[in-house]
Amino acid sequence: MMEISKTVRLRPRAEYVSRIIEAGTAACRHYGPSKTNVADIARLLGKSPASVYKIFPSKAALWDAIAGSFLETTLRVPPLAIGEGCDAASCLEEAALGQHRLMSEARDGDRQMFSLVVLAADGCWPSFMRHLKDLQADVGRLIRAGITSEEFAPVRVDVAAPCFCASVVSLWDPRLIGASSSAHRISAHALVSFAVAGLRKHPGCRNDLDEHIRLDEGPT
Incomplete structure (x- = not known):
């Protein structure tokens, strides 16, 4: 029961992580990686930058996650x-x-x-x-x-x-x-x-x- 409860609690977080990465990818494609900032990503999500930083503690961590998703889903046979x-x-x-x-x-x-x-x-x-x-x-x-x-x-x-x-x-x-x-x-x-x-x-x-x-x- 405890494991099931933990899974239920983590699911919204995982979904929000995916949404952040999707928004980050869209922002990067629009503005370019050097001009994109966390505020741009938060705006696409309809959230505050603080809510993004609760998931990713730094811009570097977020950019790494965006790059990792692209490498895994698009750049690997x-x-x-x-x-x-x-x-x-x-x-x-x-x-x-x-x-x-x-x-x-x-x-x-x-x-x-x-x-x-x-x-x-x-x-x-x-x-x-x-x-x-x-x-x-x-x-x-x-x-x-x-x-x-x-x-x-x-x-x-x-x-x-x-x-x-x-x-x-x-x-x-x-x-x-x-x-x-x-x-x-x-x-x-x-x-x-x-x-x-x-x-x-x-x-x-x-x-x-x-x-x-x-x-x-x-x-x-």
């Missing part, structure tokens, strides 16, 4: 289902290119929110760091599936996943996407294909990734 007999390499390519497509679409079609994400990346906001962690976890899951299906060489997933993410960072990091030009640039497909190829099993070849891991660890 839904995890692909991996089943028996799946082509993990193709799934990994699709996920990597899909992530790049979402970032590019936001850059070109939702500039104000994209600017907020750039601020989140520059400031290493918790929302952006969580976003990177989630992407790495998705990549790790696909690599693990590829190892199981023997498409990929047996490597340490906890090392291979961040290595893969680092190799395609120019496609995923909003700061790099926003600053890139189309001239003299490797295509996204070529870069992703190259990164995926490094994970594949190659007959007669030793496991270079694990060998580099051992060398990086140094003497014990």
Whole structure:
């Protein structure tokens, strides 16, 4: 009974949090992240700024929540289902290119929110760091599936996943996407294909990734 009562009490708060984030997103799109303030958001809600600060103790916390919601709902490819007999390499390519497509679409079609994400990346906001962690976890899951299906060489997933993410960072990091030009640039497909190829099993070849891991660890 106590747990049910607690859930009932928390529901209005959760709903108000969602409303604040929705209003904050709308204000950011209208005014831009640098010109939006808490008063603008409160006005859209028909509330006072004090009521917003009761939920978010600072403007920084509110902006982080708005960025986090956008990253989660708009700028992350839904995890692909991996089943028996799946082509993990193709799934990994699709996920990597899909992530790049979402970032590019936001850059070109939702500039104000994209600017907020750039601020989140520059400031290493918790929302952006969580976003990177989630992407790495998705990549790790696909690599693990590829190892199981023997498409990929047996490597340490906890090392291979961040290595893969680092190799395609120019496609995923909003700061790099926003600053890139189309001239003299490797295509996204070529870069992703190259990164995926490094994970594949190659007959007669030793496991270079694990060998580099051992060398990086140094003497014990």
